[in-house]
Structures are given as structure tokens and as C-alpha cells.
Amino acid sequence: MSLTASQIIERANNKIHRAKNKLGGDSQMTILLDEALVKLREDVNLQSAKRQSSSFIVYRDIHEYPSPEDISMDKTIRLFDDRGVIYNLTKTDPVNFYDATAKQDRRYHKSQSVRGIIPGGARSDGYVSVDQRDSDDFLLIYTPSLDLPNITTAHGCDSVDGNGTWVVSDDATNILTDNQTYKKGTGSIYFDSQGLSTDITVSVPDAEAVDLSNVITAGKAFLWVYIPEGGTPDSITLDFGDDSSNYYQVVSTVCQNNLTFREGWNLVGFDMLSKTTTGSPTSTSVNYFSVKLTVSTAVATTGFRIDSLRFALGKAFTLDYYSSFLLVNANTSARQETVENTGDRTILVREEDTMLVDELAILALEELREWDEAQVRKQYLMESKEMYRQKYPSQEMVEGFSYYNTNTPDRYGKR
Numbered sequence: 013m014s015l016t017a018s019q020i021i022e023r024a025n026n027k028i029h030r031a032k033n034k035l036g037g038d039s040q041m042t043i044l045l046d047e048a049l050v051k052l053r054e055d056v057n058l059q060s061a062k063r064q065s066s067s068f069i070v071y072r073d074i075h076e077y078p079s080p081e082d083i084s085m086d087k088t089i090r091l092f093d094d095r096g097v098i099y100n101l102t103k104t105d106p107v108n109f110y111d112a113t114a115k116q117d118r119r120y121h122k123s124q125s126v127r128g129i130i131p132g133g134a135r136s137d138g139y140v141s142v143d144q145r146d147s148d149d150f151l152l153i154y155t156p157s158l159d160l161p162n163i164t165t166a167h168g169c170d171s172v173d174g175n176g177t178w179v180v181s182d183d184a185t186n187i188l189t190d191n192q193t194y195k196k197g198t199g200s201i202y203f204d205s206q207g208l209s210t211d212i213t214v215s216v217p218d219a220e221a222v223d224l225s226n227v228i229t230a231g232k233a234f235l236w237v238y239i240p241e242g243g244t245p246d247s248i249t250l251d252f253g254d255d256s257s258n259y260y261q262v263v264s265t266v267c268q269n270n271l272t273f274r275e276g277w278n279l280v281g282f283d284m285l286s287k288t289t290t291g292s293p294t295s296t297s298v299n300y301f302s303v304k305l306t307v308s309t310a311v312a313t314t315g316f317r318i319d320s321l322r323f324a325l326g327k328a329f330t331l332d333y334y335s336s337f338l339l340v341n342a343n344t345s346a347r348q349e350t351v352e353n354t355g356d357r358t359i360l361v362r363e364e365d366t367m368l369v370d371e372l373a374i375l376a377l378e379e380l381r382e383w384d385e386a387q388v389r390k391q392y393l394m395e396s397k398e399m400y401r402q403k404y405p406s407q408e409m410v411e412g413f414s415y416y417n418t419n420t421p422d423r424y425g426k427r
Contacts, residue, residue, distance in 0.1 A: 015365045016342070017045060018354035020372060027373040027389070028380065035379055038354065041372070044379070046350045048371035049338055053084055056367070056397050057406040060360045063335040067094065069326035070153060072160040074234060075109075076279055078270035079142060079149040080333060082347065086142040087334035089407045091153070094328045099137040099158065103409035109141040109152050140409060150269035151331075163324040166222050166233075166252070167301055170197040176219035176299070183209035183310060195236040195277060196320035205243065207312030212245075214318065215302035217255060224252070225295040227323045233262060233282040234322045235303065237273075240315035243307065244273050250282050250321075251302040253293030259300060262287045334408065367396055 015023070021041045025032040032041050053061060065080045086105075092098040138155040171189040172178045178201050180187045186204040194200035205212045227233075233250055246265065253259030266272060268281035303318055337347035342355030358365055370393045377386035 014358045014360050015369075016355055016357045017042065017339070017351045020045060020358070020365065020369055021354070023369045024372040024376060027369070028376045028382070031380055032376065035376060040379075041376065042351050042354065044375045045372050048368055048375055049350075051375075052364075052368050052371050053334070053336060053338060056400060057087060057334050057408050058338070058360065058364050059404045060364055061334045061336075061338060062089065062407070063333060063337075065331040065333065067328045067330050069232070070155060070158070070160065070329045071232065071234075071324045071326040072155075072163045073322075074163070074268065074279070074281075074324070074326075075152050075154055076267070076269040077151040077153055079151045080331070080335075081149075082335045082337040082349070083142060083149060084334045084336040085149075088140050088142070088409045089332035089334065090409070091140065091329055091331050094330075099155070101138050101140045101153075101155070101409060103411050104139045104141055105411075106141050106143040106152060109139050109143075109154060145269075145271055145274070148271050150271060158327070160327055161325040163234075163322050164222065164224065164227070165320065165322050166224065166298065167216065167219055167321045168197045169201045169319045169321060170194075170199045172201060176216040178214055178216045180214055182211040182213040182304070183207070184212045184214050184316075186314075187214060190317055193238065193317060194319050200236075200238070200317040200319040203316050204314045205307075205310075205312060205316065207310050210307050210310050211304055212307065212316065213302060213304040215251070215256075215300070217300050219299045219301060221297040221299040223296045224298050224323050227325050228260065228284060228287075228295040231284045231323055231325045233284070234268065234320075234324070235280050235282070236317075236319040237278045237280050237303075237305070238315070238317035238319075239273055239275050239278060240313055241275050242311060243305075243313035243316060244275065245305040245307050247306045248273075248280055249302075249304040249306065251300070251304075252298050253291070253300050254298070255300050256302070258291030258293040259302070260287045260289055260293055260295075332407075363396075363400060367393065367400065370396065 021038060035041065068077060086103060088103055090098050091101050137158055141152040142149055143152050167175055172187055178187055180203060183205045184203045185206050188202050189199050190202040191199040201214060203214050237248060247263055249261060249263045251259045251261050262282035264280050264282050268279045301321060337349050338358055338360065339348050339351060339356045340359060341348050342353055360368065370389060374386050374389050
């Protein structure tokens with residue numbers, strides 16, 4: 013049976029010779045308990061902390077996904093599909109992740125490993141990383157070898173008149189081709205706002221027709237949107253269909269990774285399950301596209317851009333990971349990271365609770381300046397942690413970075 017915060021504090025108090033009042037009583041011990049929880053989960057991958065995400069859809073060439081809110085930074089375990097097939101993914105830091113995807117795009121993949129963890133340069137199914145933006149987590153998933161449906165580029169947005177002609181309406185103005193700032197292809201569609209309306213719209217009524225019938229019911233649309241300073245929208249609306257009277261409409265209020273819109277490039281995902289229909293659009297020959305940014309206050313802003321409008325079906329996956337939420341709220345039964353009241357209970361088993369009590373006792377002894385006793389208890393705790401690791405080996409993804417050279421050298425060694 014797991015222990016409450018109150019019970020953990022009392023057990024630690026016994027180990028510090030009933031001296032908790034010298035530290036400020038239960039309130040200070042609770043602060044130290046939160047610190048002890050962090051230290052324990054950083055040092056040991058606890059069996060009780062293993063958790064499974066909700067099923068989510070992974071798409072070809074789309075790397076950003078929402079992260080479980082309680083993931084313990086980058087402590088991922090495995091990714092598997094709805095059939096239960098586990099994929100051989102390795103964990104890498106965001107810098108190596110982006111480096112790997114860039115090298116994949118250039119078809120240059122040389123066998124390499126970090127700290128020798130990936131044996132023999134064996135090829136994996138891709139990489140997983142937990143990245144952060146403004147202290148919010150999101151997943152980066154790179155799966156070049158997985159059997160995922162192809163992604164359809166509906167409009168490359170490389171130029172204003174390269175595939176139909178883009179026009180402005182509502183508050184948009186000054187539309188042009190930007191061959192300097194773009195995400196895909198050779199350019200992006202640039203436009204400004206005048207500050208007269210809260211809707212900023214660009215559209216192309218005569219693009220080359222594309223068949224989107226396979227993604228119209230359960231797929232997703234993706235669009236890169238560049239937001240200049242002072243122009244962050246509340247929502248972004250995508251219309252697509254036959255014309256301005258017959259179209260499907262999807263709206264997004266967050267990025268594909270579930271974080272809020274920000275200045276700079278944003279990958280925006282539009283879920284077809286939430287679409288509405290106006291008129292009688294034909295999904296087999298879509299040639300009308302419209303993008304509307306809605307801001308809360310009309311303001312003249314320069315430097316909006318859109319790029320690479322794509323549609324895709326994906327595949328459902330689930331992620332196993334180590335959670336940072338080691339407590340259950342006494343009142344709501346919800347999982348949480350920090351102690352809210354002393355009746356909150358851990359999710360831990362006995363030996364894990366014992367290590368937590370020792371971790372708290374050591375922190376308390378250090379605050380009491382009982383350095384020698386704290387050091388002795390640290391040694392005992394280190395031994396306990398090592399015994400635990402041997403009994404319950406970590407299942408965390410190995411950390412590695414491996415890429416491959418697919419170009420075969422000629423007889424002179426040139427590629």
C-alpha cells in the first residue's frame with residue numbers, strides 16, 4: 013500500500029531524530045518532499061511510474077506531436093501501433109534529431125553511434141525526442157522506415173502565380189512571392205495586414221485540381237504559417253473545395269504539437285474529423301484553397317507567410333513512458349507532480365516509498381547541517397537504488413544517433 017505525504021514526512025522525521033520542527037514543521041518538510049520526488053525520479057526509472065499515452069496519429073514527414081503532459085522530460089520507453097507492433101526507435105536530443113532529418117533529406121546517412129550504444133551501426137526505425145518551447149514539452153518523432161500512408165502536397169505555395177494565382181481579401185494586402193524565407197520547395201506566399209479588419213485572408217481559386225477523397229473523412233491537413241511580431245492570430249481557418257460557395261472548412265487554434273501560436277514558423281494541423289461543409293464541394297477535384305488568420309485586434313502588420321499545404325492519412329500509435337506524476341490527489345484522485353495536501357498518496361510500491369523516505373531524510377539532515385549522518389544515509393540509499401535497478405532494469409529508450417550513407421562509392425572511393 014502506498015504512503016500518504018503525511019506518512020512519508022513522519023517516517024522521515026523519525027530518521028532525523030524527530031527534528032522536523034527545527035526546519036519549520038510540516039510545511040518545510042512538504043517543500044523538501046517535492047524536491048525528494050524530483051531527485052528520486054531523476055535517479056531511478058521507477059516501475060510504478062510507467063504510463064501509457066492516449067493513442068495518437070503519426071503522419072509521414074510530420075515530426076511534431078503533442079507530448080503527454082506528465083512525461084518525465086525525455087524518458088520514453090517504446091512506441092507501438094494499434095496492432096501491438098513495437099518499433100525500434102532510439103532516443104536522441106533535439107539537435108541530433110534535426111541533424112538526422114536533414115541528412116535523411118540529403119540522402120546521406122553514415123553509420124555512427126553515441127557512446128557506442130547503437131551496436132554495429134544497426135539501422136533503427138527512427139528517432140524520438142522530447143523538445144521544449146517556452147517550458148512546454150512536445151514530441152519529435154522521425155520514422156523514415158515505417159509503413160505510413162503517403163502525404164499529398166495540395167499546393168506547394170512556392171510562388172504567387174506558379175499554381176493558380178493567389179489573391180488577397182479582408183484585411184490582407186501586398187501579396188508576393190518570398191524566395192528567401194520559406195520551409196519547403198523554393199519559396200513561400202508573403203502578405204501583410206492593413207489594420208482595418210480582424211480577418212486576414214489569402215486564397216487561390218484556380219489551382220491545379222487534386223484528389224483529396226481519401227483524406228476527407230479521417231485525415232489531416234498541414235500548413236506552415238509564419239507569424240510576424242504583433243500578428244499572433246487566435247485561430248487559422250482553411251477552406252478547400254470547388255470555389256468560395258462550395259467548400260470544406262477546418263479551423264485550428266493551436267499548432268500541430270498542441271502549443272500556442274507564436275512568432276516565427278508554426279506547423280499547423282487541421283483535423284478533418286472537425287470539418288464543416290458549405291454547398292456541395294467535390295472532394296475528387298479540389299482546386300480552391302483559402303487561408304484566413306483571425307486576430308483579436310485589427311493592426312497593420314508586415315510579414316505573414318504560408319508554405320506547403322499538405323494532406324495525409326496517418327497511423328495510430330501509443331507511447332509508453334515514465335511519468336513525472338508520482339502522486340494522487342486525495343480529493344480528486346487525479347495524478348499530480350507536487351504535494352497539494354498531506355493526504356495526497358504516492359503511486360509507489362513499498363520499496364520505492366522507502367527510497368523516497370530516505371531521500372527526504374537526507375535533504376532534511378542537510379538542512380539541519382548534519383553532514384556526516386546525511387553522507388552515511390546517502391551511501392545506504394545509493395546501494396538501495398543500485399539493488400532496485402538490478403531488480404527492475406530501466407526500459408527507457410537507449411540514447412543514440414545513427415545515420416547511413418546510401419550512396420555507393422565507385423572504385424575510386426568517390427560518391
